[in-house]
Amino acid sequence: MNIKITKYYYGDIPEETTSSPSSKPNTVDLGWPLWEVFIRSKQGLDHKHAGSLHAADAAMAIENARDVYTRRQEGISIWVIESKHIHASNPDDATMFYEPSADKIYRHPTFYDLPDEIKHM
Amino acid sequence: MFLQEAEKTFQEKIDSEIKIEPKDWMPEAFRKTNLRQISQHAHSEIVGMLPEGNWISRAPSLKRKAILIAKVQDEAGHGLYLYSAAETLGMSREQMVADLNSGKAKYSSIFNYPTLTWADMGAVGWLVDGAAILNQVMLCRTSYGPYARAMVRICKEESFHQRQGFEILLILSKGSKAQREMCQDAINRWWWPSLMMFGPKDSESTNSDQSIKWKIKRKTNDELRQQFVDMIAEQIKLLGMTLPDKDLKWNDKTKHYDFGEINWDEFWNVVKGNGPCNKDRLIARNKAHDEGAWVREAAIAFAEKRKSNINTKAA
Numbered sequence: 001m002n003i004k005i006t007k008y009y010y011g012d013i014p015e016e017t018t019s020s021p022s023s024k025p026n027t028v029d030l031g032w033p034l035w036e037v038f039i040r041s042k043q044g045l046d047h048k049h050a051g052s053l054h055a056a057d058a059a060m061a062i063e064n065a066r067d068v069y070t071r072r073q074e075g076i077s078i079w080v081i082e083s084k085h086i087h088a089s090n091p092d093d094a095t096m097f098y099e100p101s102a103d104k105i106y107r108h109p110t111f112y113d114l115p116d117e118i119k120h121m
Numbered sequence: 122m123f124l125q126e127a128e129k130t131f132q133e134k135i136d137s138e139i140k141i142e143p144k145d146w147m148p149e150a151f152r153k154t155n156l157r158q159i160s161q162h163a164h165s166e167i168v169g170m171l172p173e174g175n176w177i178s179r180a181p182s183l184k185r186k187a188i189l190i191a192k193v194q195d196e197a198g199h200g201l202y203l204y205s206a207a208e209t210l211g212m213s214r215e216q217m218v219a220d221l222n223s224g225k226a227k228y229s230s231i232f233n234y235p236t237l238t239w240a241d242m243g244a245v246g247w248l249v250d251g252a253a254i255l256n257q258v259m260l261c262r263t264s265y266g267p268y269a270r271a272m273v274r275i276c277k278e279e280s281f282h283q284r285q286g287f288e289i290l291l292i293l294s295k296g297s298k299a300q301r302e303m304c305q306d307a308i309n310r311w312w313w314p315s316l317m318m319f320g321p322k323d324s325e326s327t328n329s330d331q332s333i334k335w336k337i338k339r340k341t342n343d344e345l346r347q348q349f350v351d352m353i354a355e356q357i358k359l360l361g362m363t364l365p366d367k368d369l370k371w372n373d374k375t376k377h378y379d380f381g382e383i384n385w386d387e388f389w390n391v392v393k394g395n396g397p398c399n400k401d402r403l404i405a406r407n408k409a410h411d412e413g414a415w416v417r418e419a420a421i422a423f424a425e426k427r428k429s430n431i432n433t434k435a436a
Contacts, residue, residue, distance in 0.1 A: 009332055010256050010320040010342050012158040013227040013392060031215040032421065034208070051271075052205045054214060056417075057424035068198050071191075072278070091144045 034083040035061040037068075039075035047079050055080075135336050140266040143209040151335055155265050156210040158337065163203035164221045164228035168402050170196045172236040173245060181239055188285055189242065195282065199275045206267035222407045229253075230388070231318050233396030240293055240300075240307035246286015248308075248315040251353065254279050255345050256319075264336040287356070294360045301362075308357070309365040316380075317388045319346040347377055354378045 008014055032054040038047040050069045055061035061080040069075065089097060105111050114121065127146050134141065141147055170193050177193065180186035204214055220226035231249050236242065257279060260272040293304040320342040332338040340348075350369075357364055368381035390396070 008320050008325075008342075009158075009338050010318065010345060011162055011229075011260075012154065012332070012338075013161060013320075015157070015227075031213065032417070051202060051274075052208075053201060056420035057427065060420065060424070067194075068201050071195070071198060088144065091142065092146070 032056045032060075035065075035080045036083050036086060037061070037065040038079040038081075039065070039069055040077035041075055043076060047077065050075075052083060132334075135264050135334075138336075140269060141264055142266045150331070151265075151337075152210050154332060154335075154337060155268060156207055156212055159203055159207040159210070159265075159268050159271075160212070160217050160220075161227050161229075163200045163207060163217070164226055165232065166196045166200035166203060167221070168228045168232045168406065170200075171402055171405055172232055172234070172398075173242060175236050176239065176242050179239070180242075185242075185289075192246070192282055192285065195278050199271075199278070202271040202274055203268075206265075206271045209267045218410065222403065222410055224394070224403055227392075229318060230391040230396060231314050233391050233398045233402060234310070234314050235397050237310075238303050238307060240290065240303040241311070243286050243289030243293065243304070244307035244311040246282050246284075247290060247356075248286075248311045248353065249318070250279060250282040250286060252315050252318045252349050254283060255348055255352075259339050259345070262336075262339060287360075290360055290362075294362060304360070305362050308360075308362055312364050312366070313383060313387075314391075316346060316349070316383055317391075319343075319349065321385070321388075350378045350380050 033056075034052055035055055035058075036052050037050045039050045040047045050065070053061065053064050053068055055064050058080055062078050065078050065080055066075075070078070101107075128148055131141075131147060131151075141151070173189060173193050173196075177186060177189050180189050204217060207217060208214055217226065221228070231252075236245065254276065257272050257276050261269055261276055263269045263272065290304050290308070293300045296304075323341045323343045333341070354364065354369060354371075366381045368379060370379050372379045391399070
Protein backbone atom coordinates (compact mmCIF):
# COMPACT_ATOMS: atom_id res chain seq x y z
CA MET A 1 0.00 0.00 0.00
CA ASN A 2 1.53 3.26 -1.05
CA ILE A 3 -0.77 6.08 -0.03
CA LYS A 4 0.37 9.53 -0.85
CA ILE A 5 -1.38 12.21 1.15
CA THR A 6 -1.50 15.41 -0.79
CA LYS A 7 -4.82 16.70 0.44
CA TYR A 8 -4.29 19.93 2.28
CA TYR A 9 -6.00 19.88 5.64
CA TYR A 10 -5.97 22.71 8.13
CA GLY A 11 -2.73 22.31 10.00
CA ASP A 12 -1.09 20.05 7.46
CA ILE A 13 0.43 21.93 4.55
CA PRO A 14 1.75 19.50 1.93
CA GLU A 15 5.42 19.47 1.04
CA GLU A 16 6.48 21.26 -2.07
CA THR A 17 8.36 19.44 -4.75
CA THR A 18 10.35 22.51 -5.68
CA SER A 19 13.58 23.20 -3.87
CA SER A 20 13.53 25.18 -0.65
CA PRO A 21 14.30 28.89 -0.75
CA SER A 22 17.20 28.32 1.61
CA SER A 23 20.68 29.51 0.87
CA LYS A 24 22.01 27.91 4.05
CA PRO A 25 23.37 24.39 4.14
CA ASN A 26 21.26 22.09 6.25
CA THR A 27 23.61 21.84 9.19
CA VAL A 28 22.38 20.37 12.43
CA ASP A 29 24.19 21.22 15.63
CA LEU A 30 24.75 19.00 18.59
CA GLY A 31 21.68 18.90 20.79
CA TRP A 32 21.03 18.45 24.47
CA PRO A 33 19.86 15.03 25.69
CA LEU A 34 16.17 14.21 26.08
CA TRP A 35 14.60 13.94 29.55
CA GLU A 36 11.28 12.53 30.71
CA VAL A 37 9.38 14.64 33.23
CA PHE A 38 7.22 13.33 36.08
CA ILE A 39 5.09 15.67 38.16
CA ARG A 40 3.34 15.32 41.48
CA SER A 41 0.32 17.57 41.29
CA LYS A 42 -0.29 17.64 45.02
CA GLN A 43 0.96 16.12 48.24
CA GLY A 44 -0.32 12.57 48.62
CA LEU A 45 -0.49 11.77 44.90
CA ASP A 46 1.91 9.85 42.66
CA HIS A 47 4.33 11.49 40.30
CA LYS A 48 2.79 11.17 36.85
CA HIS A 49 4.44 11.35 33.44
CA ALA A 50 3.92 14.87 32.06
CA GLY A 51 6.06 14.87 28.92
CA SER A 52 9.63 15.32 27.83
CA LEU A 53 12.13 18.07 27.11
CA HIS A 54 15.76 18.69 26.24
CA ALA A 55 18.31 19.95 28.75
CA ALA A 56 22.06 19.91 29.24
CA ASP A 57 21.87 18.40 32.73
CA ALA A 58 19.46 17.37 35.48
CA ALA A 59 19.38 20.78 37.15
CA MET A 60 18.45 22.46 33.87
CA ALA A 61 15.91 19.74 33.12
CA ILE A 62 14.13 20.44 36.40
CA GLU A 63 14.15 24.19 35.82
CA ASN A 64 12.85 23.78 32.28
CA ALA A 65 10.21 21.33 33.46
CA ARG A 66 9.06 23.95 35.96
CA ASP A 67 8.70 26.51 33.13
CA VAL A 68 7.15 24.15 30.60
CA TYR A 69 4.88 21.91 32.68
CA THR A 70 3.91 23.88 35.80
CA ARG A 71 3.04 27.38 34.60
CA ARG A 72 -0.39 27.09 36.24
CA GLN A 73 0.43 25.41 39.51
CA GLU A 74 0.15 21.92 38.06
CA GLY A 75 2.85 20.59 40.36
CA ILE A 76 4.62 20.71 43.69
CA SER A 77 7.34 18.19 42.92
CA ILE A 78 9.25 17.24 39.78
CA TRP A 79 11.25 14.14 38.83
CA VAL A 80 13.36 14.04 35.70
CA ILE A 81 15.21 11.12 34.17
CA GLU A 82 17.21 10.95 30.98
CA SER A 83 15.04 9.15 28.46
CA LYS A 84 17.80 6.71 27.49
CA HIS A 85 17.62 5.19 30.99
CA ILE A 86 14.00 4.13 30.61
CA HIS A 87 13.32 0.52 29.71
CA ALA A 88 9.90 -0.41 28.37
CA SER A 89 7.90 -3.54 27.65
CA ASN A 90 7.46 -4.35 23.99
CA PRO A 91 3.99 -3.57 22.60
CA ASP A 92 4.32 -6.45 20.12
CA ASP A 93 4.49 -8.87 23.06
CA ALA A 94 1.56 -7.27 24.87
CA THR A 95 -0.90 -10.09 24.28
CA MET A 96 1.47 -12.80 25.47
CA PHE A 97 2.86 -10.65 28.25
CA TYR A 98 -0.42 -9.69 29.91
CA GLU A 99 -2.51 -12.70 28.96
CA PRO A 100 -1.79 -14.74 32.14
CA SER A 101 -3.82 -12.32 34.27
CA ALA A 102 -6.90 -12.48 32.05
CA ASP A 103 -8.12 -15.89 33.29
CA LYS A 104 -7.70 -15.19 37.00
CA ILE A 105 -11.03 -13.56 37.63
CA TYR A 106 -10.99 -14.89 41.19
CA ARG A 107 -8.57 -12.06 41.90
CA HIS A 108 -11.49 -9.63 41.74
CA PRO A 109 -13.87 -9.15 44.69
CA THR A 110 -16.91 -9.40 42.40
CA PHE A 111 -16.03 -13.08 41.74
CA TYR A 112 -17.48 -14.07 45.13
CA ASP A 113 -21.20 -14.50 45.42
CA LEU A 114 -22.29 -13.43 48.90
CA PRO A 115 -25.74 -12.70 50.35
CA ASP A 116 -26.92 -9.06 50.18
CA GLU A 117 -27.52 -8.98 53.96
CA ILE A 118 -23.82 -9.08 54.68
CA LYS A 119 -22.56 -5.63 55.72
CA HIS A 120 -19.16 -3.95 55.70
CA MET A 121 -17.52 -6.27 53.18
CA MET B 122 1.51 -10.54 3.50
CA PHE B 123 2.70 -9.32 6.90
CA LEU B 124 2.14 -5.74 5.79
CA GLN B 125 -1.47 -6.33 4.75
CA GLU B 126 -2.20 -8.08 8.00
CA ALA B 127 -0.55 -5.34 10.02
CA GLU B 128 -2.43 -2.63 8.16
CA LYS B 129 -5.70 -4.38 8.80
CA THR B 130 -5.00 -4.68 12.54
CA PHE B 131 -3.92 -1.06 12.56
CA GLN B 132 -7.15 0.14 10.93
CA GLU B 133 -9.20 -1.99 13.32
CA LYS B 134 -7.49 -0.29 16.24
CA ILE B 135 -8.26 3.13 14.76
CA ASP B 136 -11.89 2.17 14.08
CA SER B 137 -12.41 1.04 17.65
CA GLU B 138 -10.87 4.29 18.97
CA ILE B 139 -7.69 2.74 20.35
CA LYS B 140 -4.89 5.32 20.33
CA ILE B 141 -1.66 4.58 18.50
CA GLU B 142 1.44 4.91 20.67
CA PRO B 143 5.05 5.57 19.56
CA LYS B 144 6.30 1.98 19.72
CA ASP B 145 3.23 0.49 18.00
CA TRP B 146 3.43 -0.58 14.39
CA MET B 147 2.04 2.06 12.03
CA PRO B 148 1.96 2.51 8.26
CA GLU B 149 4.82 4.67 6.99
CA ALA B 150 2.38 7.22 5.56
CA PHE B 151 0.66 7.55 8.95
CA ARG B 152 4.02 8.26 10.57
CA LYS B 153 4.95 10.74 7.87
CA THR B 154 1.66 12.62 7.92
CA ASN B 155 1.65 12.90 11.69
CA LEU B 156 5.27 13.97 11.77
CA ARG B 157 4.67 16.65 9.17
CA GLN B 158 1.48 17.89 10.81
CA ILE B 159 2.78 17.91 14.39
CA SER B 160 6.07 19.56 13.48
CA GLN B 161 4.27 22.21 11.41
CA HIS B 162 2.00 22.80 14.37
CA ALA B 163 5.05 23.19 16.63
CA HIS B 164 6.69 25.60 14.19
CA SER B 165 3.45 27.63 14.09
CA GLU B 166 3.52 28.05 17.85
CA ILE B 167 7.14 29.19 17.77
CA VAL B 168 6.79 31.57 14.82
CA GLY B 169 3.48 32.69 16.35
CA MET B 170 5.46 34.24 19.19
CA LEU B 171 6.90 36.85 16.82
CA PRO B 172 3.83 38.95 15.85
CA GLU B 173 2.80 39.24 19.50
CA GLY B 174 6.30 39.57 20.87
CA ASN B 175 6.38 42.67 18.68
CA TRP B 176 4.02 44.42 21.14
CA ILE B 177 5.47 43.39 24.51
CA SER B 178 7.64 46.50 24.77
CA ARG B 179 4.75 48.75 23.70
CA ALA B 180 1.81 47.28 25.60
CA PRO B 181 -0.39 50.11 26.89
CA SER B 182 -0.13 49.18 30.57
CA LEU B 183 1.84 47.01 32.96
CA LYS B 184 -1.16 44.69 33.28
CA ARG B 185 -1.38 44.21 29.50
CA LYS B 186 2.35 43.70 29.30
CA ALA B 187 2.28 40.96 31.95
CA ILE B 188 -0.63 39.24 30.18
CA LEU B 189 1.11 39.42 26.81
CA ILE B 190 4.36 38.01 28.20
CA ALA B 191 2.42 35.14 29.79
CA LYS B 192 0.66 34.45 26.51
CA VAL B 193 3.84 34.45 24.45
CA GLN B 194 5.46 32.20 27.04
CA ASP B 195 2.50 29.83 26.66
CA GLU B 196 3.09 29.69 22.90
CA ALA B 197 6.71 28.67 23.56
CA GLY B 198 5.43 25.95 25.90
CA HIS B 199 2.95 24.76 23.27
CA GLY B 200 5.75 24.56 20.74
CA LEU B 201 7.75 22.40 23.16
CA TYR B 202 4.85 20.00 23.88
CA LEU B 203 4.42 19.54 20.15
CA TYR B 204 8.11 19.14 19.33
CA SER B 205 8.25 16.42 21.99
CA ALA B 206 5.27 14.66 20.41
CA ALA B 207 6.86 14.92 16.96
CA GLU B 208 10.16 13.54 18.24
CA THR B 209 8.43 10.30 19.25
CA LEU B 210 7.97 9.67 15.51
CA GLY B 211 11.69 9.55 14.92
CA MET B 212 12.92 12.99 13.88
CA SER B 213 15.36 14.86 16.10
CA ARG B 214 14.56 18.29 17.52
CA GLU B 215 17.67 19.70 15.87
CA GLN B 216 16.54 18.47 12.47
CA MET B 217 13.09 20.03 12.92
CA VAL B 218 14.55 23.38 13.94
CA ALA B 219 16.97 23.21 11.02
CA ASP B 220 14.07 22.53 8.62
CA LEU B 221 12.13 25.50 9.97
CA ASN B 222 15.12 27.82 9.76
CA SER B 223 16.06 26.76 6.23
CA GLY B 224 12.52 27.40 4.99
CA LYS B 225 11.95 23.73 4.15
CA ALA B 226 9.28 23.21 6.81
CA LYS B 227 5.97 25.08 6.74
CA TYR B 228 4.07 26.86 9.49
CA SER B 229 0.67 28.49 9.59
CA SER B 230 0.49 31.33 7.06
CA ILE B 231 -1.43 33.54 9.44
CA PHE B 232 1.82 34.48 11.18
CA ASN B 233 3.11 36.01 7.97
CA TYR B 234 0.80 38.98 8.48
CA PRO B 235 2.05 42.03 10.42
CA THR B 236 0.68 43.29 13.75
CA LEU B 237 0.36 47.01 13.06
CA THR B 238 -1.57 48.38 16.06
CA TRP B 239 -2.36 47.43 19.64
CA ALA B 240 -5.83 46.37 18.52
CA ASP B 241 -4.13 43.60 16.55
CA MET B 242 -3.26 41.93 19.86
CA GLY B 243 -7.01 41.74 20.47
CA ALA B 244 -7.85 40.53 16.97
CA VAL B 245 -5.09 37.89 17.03
CA GLY B 246 -6.29 36.53 20.37
CA TRP B 247 -9.96 36.53 19.42
CA LEU B 248 -9.83 35.51 15.75
CA VAL B 249 -6.53 33.71 15.20
CA ASP B 250 -6.51 31.84 18.50
CA GLY B 251 -10.25 31.33 18.14
CA ALA B 252 -9.74 29.62 14.79
CA ALA B 253 -6.83 27.59 16.14
CA ILE B 254 -8.85 26.42 19.14
CA LEU B 255 -11.53 24.84 16.91
CA ASN B 256 -8.83 22.79 15.21
CA GLN B 257 -7.13 21.96 18.50
CA VAL B 258 -10.30 20.87 20.27
CA MET B 259 -10.87 18.43 17.42
CA LEU B 260 -7.25 17.24 17.68
CA CYS B 261 -7.67 16.34 21.37
CA ARG B 262 -9.29 13.19 19.94
CA THR B 263 -6.73 12.53 17.23
CA SER B 264 -5.56 8.93 16.86
CA TYR B 265 -1.86 9.38 17.69
CA GLY B 266 -1.55 9.32 21.49
CA PRO B 267 1.31 11.78 22.08
CA TYR B 268 -0.33 14.35 19.75
CA ALA B 269 -3.70 14.00 21.47
CA ARG B 270 -2.13 14.41 24.93
CA ALA B 271 -0.23 17.52 23.83
CA MET B 272 -3.48 18.95 22.48
CA VAL B 273 -5.36 18.38 25.71
CA ARG B 274 -2.67 20.28 27.56
CA ILE B 275 -2.72 23.08 25.01
CA CYS B 276 -6.51 23.43 24.95
CA LYS B 277 -6.57 23.93 28.71
CA GLU B 278 -4.30 26.94 28.30
CA GLU B 279 -5.64 28.32 25.06
CA SER B 280 -8.95 29.58 26.36
CA PHE B 281 -7.27 32.42 28.28
CA HIS B 282 -5.67 33.54 25.03
CA GLN B 283 -8.94 33.97 23.24
CA ARG B 284 -10.69 35.63 26.18
CA GLN B 285 -7.93 38.19 26.74
CA GLY B 286 -8.05 39.01 23.03
CA PHE B 287 -11.77 39.61 23.07
CA GLU B 288 -11.43 41.72 26.19
CA ILE B 289 -8.84 43.97 24.53
CA LEU B 290 -11.28 44.61 21.68
CA LEU B 291 -14.21 45.04 24.04
CA ILE B 292 -12.41 47.81 25.90
CA LEU B 293 -11.38 49.51 22.65
CA SER B 294 -14.95 49.23 21.36
CA LYS B 295 -16.12 51.29 24.32
CA GLY B 296 -13.34 53.85 23.96
CA SER B 297 -12.78 57.05 21.99
CA LYS B 298 -13.60 57.39 18.29
CA ALA B 299 -9.95 56.71 17.41
CA GLN B 300 -9.94 53.56 19.57
CA ARG B 301 -13.14 52.28 17.99
CA GLU B 302 -11.70 52.87 14.54
CA MET B 303 -8.53 51.03 15.50
CA CYS B 304 -10.65 48.12 16.73
CA GLN B 305 -12.64 47.93 13.49
CA ASP B 306 -9.49 48.26 11.39
CA ALA B 307 -7.84 45.30 13.15
CA ILE B 308 -10.95 43.16 12.63
CA ASN B 309 -11.04 44.16 8.96
CA ARG B 310 -7.44 43.13 8.41
CA TRP B 311 -7.53 39.85 10.38
CA TRP B 312 -10.93 38.47 9.33
CA TRP B 313 -10.09 37.06 5.91
CA PRO B 314 -6.64 35.68 6.82
CA SER B 315 -8.34 33.96 9.80
CA LEU B 316 -10.81 32.27 7.46
CA MET B 317 -7.91 31.20 5.27
CA MET B 318 -6.32 29.43 8.25
CA PHE B 319 -8.73 26.55 7.69
CA GLY B 320 -7.14 25.75 4.34
CA PRO B 321 -8.64 25.21 0.87
CA LYS B 322 -12.27 24.30 0.33
CA ASP B 323 -13.17 20.62 0.57
CA SER B 324 -14.29 20.67 -3.07
CA GLU B 325 -10.77 21.64 -4.16
CA SER B 326 -9.46 18.26 -3.20
CA THR B 327 -9.49 15.22 -5.44
CA ASN B 328 -7.52 12.95 -3.16
CA SER B 329 -8.72 10.31 -0.76
CA ASP B 330 -9.59 11.25 2.79
CA GLN B 331 -6.86 9.17 4.38
CA SER B 332 -6.38 11.61 7.27
CA ILE B 333 -10.05 11.25 8.17
CA LYS B 334 -9.95 7.48 7.77
CA TRP B 335 -6.98 7.31 10.11
CA LYS B 336 -8.73 9.75 12.46
CA ILE B 337 -5.81 12.14 12.45
CA LYS B 338 -8.51 14.66 11.50
CA ARG B 339 -12.15 14.34 12.40
CA LYS B 340 -13.59 17.36 10.63
CA THR B 341 -13.01 18.81 7.19
CA ASN B 342 -11.69 22.30 6.50
CA ASP B 343 -15.14 23.56 5.50
CA GLU B 344 -16.84 22.12 8.59
CA LEU B 345 -14.35 23.85 10.87
CA ARG B 346 -14.55 27.10 8.92
CA GLN B 347 -18.35 27.16 9.09
CA GLN B 348 -18.20 26.52 12.83
CA PHE B 349 -15.85 29.48 13.17
CA VAL B 350 -18.00 31.85 11.09
CA ASP B 351 -21.14 30.94 13.06
CA MET B 352 -19.32 31.57 16.32
CA ILE B 353 -17.67 34.89 15.38
CA ALA B 354 -20.72 36.33 13.58
CA GLU B 355 -22.58 36.15 16.89
CA GLN B 356 -19.72 37.28 19.14
CA ILE B 357 -19.02 40.41 17.11
CA LYS B 358 -22.45 41.77 17.98
CA LEU B 359 -21.18 42.30 21.53
CA LEU B 360 -18.42 44.51 20.18
CA GLY B 361 -20.78 46.60 18.06
CA MET B 362 -18.34 46.15 15.19
CA THR B 363 -18.83 44.56 11.76
CA LEU B 364 -17.10 41.83 9.78
CA PRO B 365 -15.78 43.02 6.41
CA ASP B 366 -18.04 40.76 4.32
CA LYS B 367 -21.17 42.13 2.64
CA ASP B 368 -22.33 38.58 1.88
CA LEU B 369 -22.34 37.52 5.52
CA LYS B 370 -25.94 36.62 6.32
CA TRP B 371 -27.85 34.18 8.52
CA ASN B 372 -29.36 31.41 6.43
CA ASP B 373 -32.57 30.17 7.99
CA LYS B 374 -32.61 27.03 5.87
CA THR B 375 -29.14 25.75 6.67
CA LYS B 376 -29.13 27.27 10.19
CA HIS B 377 -25.68 28.61 9.44
CA TYR B 378 -24.20 31.92 8.31
CA ASP B 379 -23.52 32.28 4.59
CA PHE B 380 -20.32 34.14 3.82
CA GLY B 381 -18.46 35.58 0.85
CA GLU B 382 -15.73 34.11 -1.31
CA ILE B 383 -12.20 33.94 0.09
CA ASN B 384 -9.37 35.40 -1.98
CA TRP B 385 -7.59 32.13 -2.77
CA ASP B 386 -4.90 33.83 -4.84
CA GLU B 387 -3.79 35.66 -1.72
CA PHE B 388 -3.94 32.41 0.26
CA TRP B 389 -1.67 30.45 -2.09
CA ASN B 390 0.63 33.40 -2.48
CA VAL B 391 1.27 33.56 1.27
CA VAL B 392 1.66 29.76 1.51
CA LYS B 393 4.28 29.95 -1.23
CA GLY B 394 6.31 32.45 0.78
CA ASN B 395 5.20 35.79 -0.62
CA GLY B 396 3.19 37.08 2.33
CA PRO B 397 3.97 40.43 3.95
CA CYS B 398 6.27 38.95 6.65
CA ASN B 399 7.49 35.53 5.46
CA LYS B 400 11.08 36.74 5.07
CA ASP B 401 11.10 38.68 8.35
CA ARG B 402 9.87 35.68 10.30
CA LEU B 403 12.61 33.41 8.98
CA ILE B 404 15.27 36.04 9.50
CA ALA B 405 14.11 36.50 13.11
CA ARG B 406 14.10 32.73 13.80
CA ASN B 407 17.55 32.27 12.27
CA LYS B 408 18.95 35.25 14.16
CA ALA B 409 17.64 33.90 17.47
CA HIS B 410 19.00 30.44 16.72
CA ASP B 411 22.43 31.64 15.62
CA GLU B 412 22.82 34.09 18.48
CA GLY B 413 21.80 31.41 20.95
CA ALA B 414 24.39 28.91 19.71
CA TRP B 415 27.00 29.90 22.30
CA VAL B 416 24.44 29.46 25.10
CA ARG B 417 23.67 25.91 23.99
CA GLU B 418 27.36 25.08 23.73
CA ALA B 419 28.18 26.69 27.08
CA ALA B 420 25.41 24.73 28.82
CA ILE B 421 26.86 21.45 27.55
CA ALA B 422 30.40 22.46 28.52
CA PHE B 423 29.18 23.43 31.99
CA ALA B 424 27.27 20.16 32.43
CA GLU B 425 30.35 18.19 31.44
CA LYS B 426 32.58 20.18 33.75
CA ARG B 427 30.25 19.60 36.65
CA LYS B 428 30.07 15.89 35.88
CA SER B 429 33.87 15.56 35.84
CA ASN B 430 34.12 17.51 39.13
CA ILE B 431 31.80 15.03 40.77
CA ASN B 432 33.80 12.13 39.36
CA THR B 433 37.09 13.57 40.63
CA LYS B 434 35.65 14.08 44.08
CA ALA B 435 34.31 10.54 44.16
CA ALA B 436 37.71 9.11 43.15
